[in-house]
Amino acid sequence: MKNVLHGFHISGICSALPAATVALTELAAEYGEAEISRIIASTGIRQVHIAPPDVCSSDLCQAAADHLLSALDLAPGEIDALLFLSQTPDWPLPPTACALQHRLGLSRNSVALDVNYGCSAYIYGLFLAGNLIQTGSCRRVLVCAGDTISRLIHPQDKAVRVIFGDAGSATLVEATAATDQTGQWPFILHTDGGGANHLMVPAGAARQPHSAQTGVATERESGNWRSDENLFMDGMEILNFSLREVPPLVTELLAMRNWSHAEANAGAVILHQANRFMVDYLRRKLKLDPAAVPIAVEEVGNTGPASIPLTLCQTHQRLRQEQRLQRTLLCGFGVGLSWGGTAGNLANTLILDPIAL
């Protein structure tokens, strides 16, 4: 799917992190000090935030949304739709978006939708919000994207435990009358369900319901334990997929936007923050400077749906100071498999520092 949407802009972005953290060095006793040093050196991840048992993705998104709406001085009743993008909803049903509609005090005339996506979720959120606005159905859409992925990770599965962290985010997308590029957003979205098994939780839903057996962890590969209800990632396959698909996607978006390579290099290219070597590798492949492609994994890890907005929240001061935000490209890729991107002007977007919950 490839299309230019128009008639909206991103008014504000806020992210929320659970206050509790796990430093990777704390895991040295379990995995060995040399191993942990090697992981930190490669992934660039020093710690991840982990939500306590009573905090869900929706709570993190709610905190971010409350903070954002008050900073924008906007009443919740002014919002027409809420999209909740997450792989860790509060329940199998009802939709968590309905709970958030109520908790945030949105109108009963609003639309509330759950969308199950991970590292590409934010692009889907903006795409759906843009469509709702362009058709005239909505004027303001709140995009809430976040995961408490720690709930799905087996503590003895090193492959994912040292990478993924919890976070939530809220983004307000609003209709605009502007006809210049501030209201235009080219979108590209791709899907390949053929790779679904490379990143999945195999059991616990309808295909393979929970049973005594699905909940039992066994050793799956050298030293890594998990059950079929835990998150599984084939890092090699995901890496191959990302390296193959992301560079041409970015190049195509730049062409749709008519931004030269030099303009992109003077702007901000926000890639999903899988880990440092992945982002850095993609950056080199795209021949962009480090200043144009922020890496913000050190304190938070890979936060899935919240990764792109959280990166903006962590780096906005520098990006604004260097006047990069008027040309911002966003690109997500992961579970599905799915990958997509958009590009536009965030110079007039209120981007807030991350808050702690």
Place this chain on the structure above:
Amino acid sequence: MNEIAANDFLHLFQQELEIAEADITLSTPLAMIPEWDSLGMVRFLLACDEKFGIELPAGQARQAQTIGDLYRYLTT
């Protein structure tokens, strides 16, 4: 057929996996190298693509028994 000197290949391998060069030869079994885990593999495959312009498929890298197998996959 890709022309890559075995020495360049071994150097890249030890550099990416952060192991002493003296410890490895083409006949070293990968199972003897604790650094050859999924993270090490990912780093090495990225480096091969970047340095030699060759994308070695993950499946193939996983099947390799020795460092020499990796070298053969890359050069044929």
